Amino acid sequence: MSLSDKPRLLVAIPMFAEVLAALAEHFEVDAAGEHPIEDPAELARRAQGCSALLVAGMPRIDAALLDACPTVRAVCSMAVGYNNIDVPACTARGVLVSNAPDVLTETTADFGFALMMATARRIAESEHFLRAGQWTQWRYDLFAGSDVHGATLGILGMGRIGQAIARRGHLGFGMPVIYHNRSRLPAEAEAPIGARWVSKEDLLREADHLVLVVPYSASSHHAIGASELAQMKPTATLTNIARGGVVDDAALAQALRDKRIAAAGLDVFEGEPAVHPDLLTVPNVVLTPHIASASLPTRRAMADLAQRNLLAVFGIGADAGRPPTALNPEVLKPAA
Ligand code: DGY
Numbered sequence: 001m002s003l004s005d006k007p008r009l010l011v012a013i014p015m016f017a018e019v020l021a022a023l024a025e026h027f028e029v030d031a032a033g034e035h036p037i038e039d040p041a042e043l044a045r046r047a048q049g050c051s052a053l054l055v056a057g058m059p060r061i062d063a064a065l066l067d068a069c070p071t072v073r074a075v076c077s078m079a080v081g082y083n084n085i086d087v088p089a090c091t092a093r094g095v096l097v098s099n100a101p102d103v104l105t106e107t108t109a110d111f112g113f114a115l116m117m118a119t120a121r122r123i124a125e126s127e128h129f130l131r132a133g134q135w136t137q138w139r140y141d142l143f144a145g146s147d148v149h150g151a152t153l154g155i156l157g158m159g160r161i162g163q164a165i166a167r168r169g170h171l172g173f174g175m176p177v178i179y180h181n182r183s184r185l186p187a188e189a190e191a192p193i194g195a196r197w198v199s200k201e202d203l204l205r206e207a208d209h210l211v212l213v214v215p216y217s218a219s220s221h222h223a224i225g226a227s228e229l230a231q232m233k234p235t236a237t238l239t240n241i242a243r244g245g246v247v248d249d250a251a252l253a254q255a256l257r258d259k260r261i262a263a264a265g266l267d268v269f270e271g272e273p274a275v276h277p278d279l280l281t282v283p284n285v286v287l288t289p290h291i292a293s294a295s296l297p298t299r300r301a302m303a304d305l306a307q308r309n310l311l312a313v314f315g316i317g318a319d320a321g322r323p324p325t326a327l328n329p330e331v332l333k334p335a336a
Pocket of ligand 1: 056057078079080081082104292293
């Protein structure tokens, strides 16, 4: 039972103190604190009586949670990816869902490009070697990797982030850019980023550096597995900043061990934060903990956008009644 007239909000993830303070002006806030609330039973308990949930790429918001917490009217996420949220289940129950696109595009593209470069030029592997005191002499082939400039950049998934990576490769590094996406970009979008649509088979065969930015769904599950890895060049690198599950991590670890491809850079993992143990034992992979959008200004912009959506659902502020990045705005439409 709420002690105030304010609607109750569960912030299920660690959050900027300033954002929590601003939210507390309009909501009775229960904040996760230092650790996200991921356990479904704890989430259902804490969400009891809440009108809204503020989340990110986790925790899982599914029909069982919604049925256990029927007062929830809105689920606002500060992530762009929303595969943790069952949007049709929310829509069926009249629950508004929003995500946080656009504000993280350039930051995430920076990171994708950096991870691809670190992978190609063996930066993490060579740093570990140096720290371990193993650098004792010059060699012509010491951590010799592959070039990025002029190499063929392959992109699987060509949404906003894919296009921002293509732009970096084309304009900054003189890379021919090929991509595969369900829908082809219009010619006027392809031309300035030098991008050419190819089949998935050609993408795998021709890319020197393949970057994955495709959203996770049943159809992109294990889009890169053993048979796709077998089609890539043995000198190629693979970078995944999309979602765990787009790559079959066990197959990738085997391909890296067998030098089927040269190296991989992974920011996302199947079952993260757990990492497939075989990936931890192969040297030719750069591993980062899902931080592609993690610059402080961008994380703040993501949180602010989630807050705008939240306030809008409850009729507060300049966007009142019109959450700017709703995924199912139809739930707000008045009945005819
Ligand atoms: C997103 O927003 O989906 C990114 O993966 C960062 O969490």
